[in-house]
Amino acid sequence: MSRRALTLLVTALGVLLLAWQIEKIGLAAIADGVRRMGITGLALILAVSLLRQLLRSAAWVILMRDDARVPISRALAATIAGDAVGNLTPLSLVVSEPAKAMLVRAHMPPQRALAALAAENFFYSLSVAITVLAGVVVLFVAFPVPEALRTASLVLVGLMAAVLVGALWLIWKEPALVSSTLSRFTGFAGAKAPAYEKFVDKIRELETSSYAFVRSKPGRLAGVVLCEAAFHVLSVAETWITLYFLGITSLALAFVLDTVQRVINVVFRVVPLKIGVDEVGSGLTSAALGYGSALGVTMGVIRKIRVLFWALVGLLLVGRR
Numbered sequence: 001m002s003r004r005a006l007t008l009l010v011t012a013l014g015v016l017l018l019a020w021q022i023e024k025i026g027l028a029a030i031a032d033g034v035r036r037m038g039i040t041g042l043a044l045i046l047a048v049s050l051l052r053q054l055l056r057s058a059a060w061v062i063l064m065r066d067d068a069r070v071p072i073s074r075a076l077a078a079t080i081a082g083d084a085v086g087n088l089t090p091l092s093l094v095v096s097e098p099a100k101a102m103l104v105r106a107h108m109p110p111q112r113a114l115a116a117l118a119a120e121n122f123f124y125s126l127s128v129a130i131t132v133l134a135g136v137v138v139l140f141v142a143f144p145v146p147e148a149l150r151t152a153s154l155v156l157v158g159l160m161a162a163v164l165v166g167a168l169w170l171i172w173k174e175p176a177l178v179s180s181t182l183s184r185f186t187g188f189a190g191a192k193a194p195a196y197e198k199f200v201d202k203i204r205e206l207e208t209s210s211y212a213f214v215r216s217k218p219g220r221l222a223g224v225v226l227c228e229a230a231f232h233v234l235s236v237a238e239t240w241i242t243l244y245f246l247g248i249t250s251l252a253l254a255f256v257l258d259t260v261q262r263v264i265n266v267v268f269r270v271v272p273l274k275i276g277v278d279e280v281g282s283g284l285t286s287a288a289l290g291y292g293s294a295l296g297v298t299m300g301v302i303r304k305i306r307v308l309f310w311a312l313v314g315l316l317l318v319g320r321r
Helices: 003-025 027-064 072-087 093-103 110-142 147-173 177-183 190-215 218-245 251-267 277-288 293-320
Strands: none
Touching (some): 003 277, 027 072, 027 293, 072 093, 072 293, 093 110, 110 147, 110 190, 110 218, 110 251, 277 293
């Protein structure tokens, strides 16, 4: 199946899922929620989301600082543009991260920028695992949890614990994991084996450089960790702001729904814009916690407005570059 056909298929399935959920809840209920947000609410969400992107860009810049002076404004523009490309295709990180590295090439060689970005993504993944674990704790403490949701949450705890253990192993061993795996398939490349081996060598160099970025800059890690932590605090704040405009002020609910959205972002990364899966997942969670599915679906739609806004800005930035 071609890349374009895959994109169309996954998007179509997401649209059908979203349409089914809207038909089940009623378009009027969702439209009313969006109206209650108003221009003020949407502007606040966009402002907070911009700060979140700025924080991840700052973490990236911190890791690049010894090699080149990449302006934070250029890193932010690259982050917005790269995420726009990634959000609109099933390839996600495969296209978004190289795009970001290419967009700062005037200040730093793309391969070095990509290695720093890989290191930043490593710390971000760690922070996601820790945040998800914290979200599950809040869920169990603050809400009566139905059995199905409890089981799913415990499975999630196991997966996040595995992520943390795997991360510690990577830090300790520094294995060239991806390149070693790819090298096992060289025999299937046939006449293209030399080109394939060159590709694997580039991946190995990227892995080595990424470990070097972390190992050689231990003093910078505190700044990176603070940026990632602040990113998640603002993410919960964004969710709470949305709830506030919809008439709910529960910080615990904001934390749990933000956790669900974070998990959806990881699990359904191949779905462009997370269309359908975000709304349905949030709707199922809000319903299980006694707030009705309309709340979660409406929040998913509002998030979609935010994502589409930044996708448009990102594509305009790509066009300029």
